[in-house]
Amino acid sequence: MEREVLLAEPRGFCAGVDRAIEIVERALQKFGAPIYVRHEIVHNTYVVNDLKAKGAIFIEDLAEVPPGATLVFSAHGVSKAVRNEAAERGFSVFDATCPLVTKVHVEVAKLFKEGYEFIMIGHKGHPEVEGTMGQLNDGIYLVEDAADVDRVQVRNPDKLAVVTQTTLSVDDAAEIQAAVKRRFPNVREPKQQDICYATQNRQDAVKVLAPQVDVVIVVGSPTSSNSNRLREVAIRKGTASYMVDQPGDLKPEWFEGKVRVGLTAGASAPDILVQQVIERLKALGAVSVRRMPGVEETVRFPLPKGLGDKSMSPSSPH
Incomplete structure (x- = not known):
């Protein structure tokens, strides 16, 4: 039997992650390195290392940021205390919190x-x-x-x-x-659930994918909440599932006797990693790649004022 890879749709970057990365890249273009980022901008090793190479410095404590520096809040959002401290220290702040x-x-x-x-x-x-x-x-x-x-x-x-x-x-x-x-029968619930559209869509796609394959691979970093959830969704559907941070994490024994491999990626995992994982799966014997039908996402979030300047060349596609 020829081994086949089935790609979940949608997978990978969501609008909030796209926006957060673009905020750091545009700040680097506009103000030059270093740009300080509180916490990993998104929970993905490849993305963080890529931005580090371009001049981003990731910190947890605002005391590590020199006076007058440009600071970006990560996509996960910050407490009032952090926001107030940044204002008191006089940093130039761009907020990459997901809308x-x-x-x-x-x-x-x-x-x-x-x-x-x-x-x-x-x-x-x-x-x-x-x-x-x-x-x-x-x-x-x-x-x-x-x-x-x-x-x-x-x-x-x-x-x-x-x-x-x-x-x-x-x-x-x-x-x-x-x-x-x-x-608490009288509890007030959100008008629309707080779980984001991208988390929901990626989980729904795995629910469709998992029963059709012998094993599911999730591209995502160990710290990524939404990537971990994708692996759990596949396992709940009764399909073996593994999470990989990079193509080198794939183990040949996972695929022994397995004809169909499902592949998805968390909302913070870039497509370049998915392509590298596909190449590695081909080296391990996959012959064809087929994309599953799925929801097409068209959500886009505007950049903060001061970075959405149209005269600046837009950052290269991720």
Whole structure:
């Protein structure tokens, strides 16, 4: 049997990631190196190393940034405290927070003014969760699973809203949200779910792909929440699945006796890595590559003021 690669559609970069990388590249073009970036701009090793080579310096603590420097906030968003510290230190700031994360921040601020407390569904320690929870000093409680919901103590169960990390498993989040609703029947839920369109689309594509293949490969870095979720979605469908940060991570034994290989990529993984993985799969015996039909994404987010200057040459396609 000839081995075939099936490509999930959509896969790879989303609009928020595209925008975040372009912000760093344009800042480098306009102001020259170094440009400081708080936290990895997106959770992908290749992207971070590529930007480092162009003159970006990634830091976690604003004390590492010299006075007067240009600073970019990562796509995951930051807490109010970080934003205030950057303003106090007088940095020139470009905010690469994904607009869909900003939407959650705005909702939290608005409902807090109306007297609401919050349950946040997300992963402890993830920078997006720290950023969203850091919009408030108190009154926001993190739950990672349904069991956590039982432990939450709120002041007024009738003034409670739920928000979600944008890169969760859609199915996991729905399960936890149902537990929140059972315990707090009057909880206010978002008009549109907080899980972003790209996370949803990539998970839906894997749900279609996984039953049709013998093994699923997800291109993504270990720190990438949405990439990890894609692997879990495939496993839940009963298909063996592995995540690779680069083509060299592929192990020949994963493909022994496997005729059809499914391939997808997290929202922070560049297409160049997908192409390199395809080449490696060909070296391991894949003969053909077929693209699955899927949702076409047309979402585009504008750049911040000062970087969207039309006279500047647009950065090369990623």
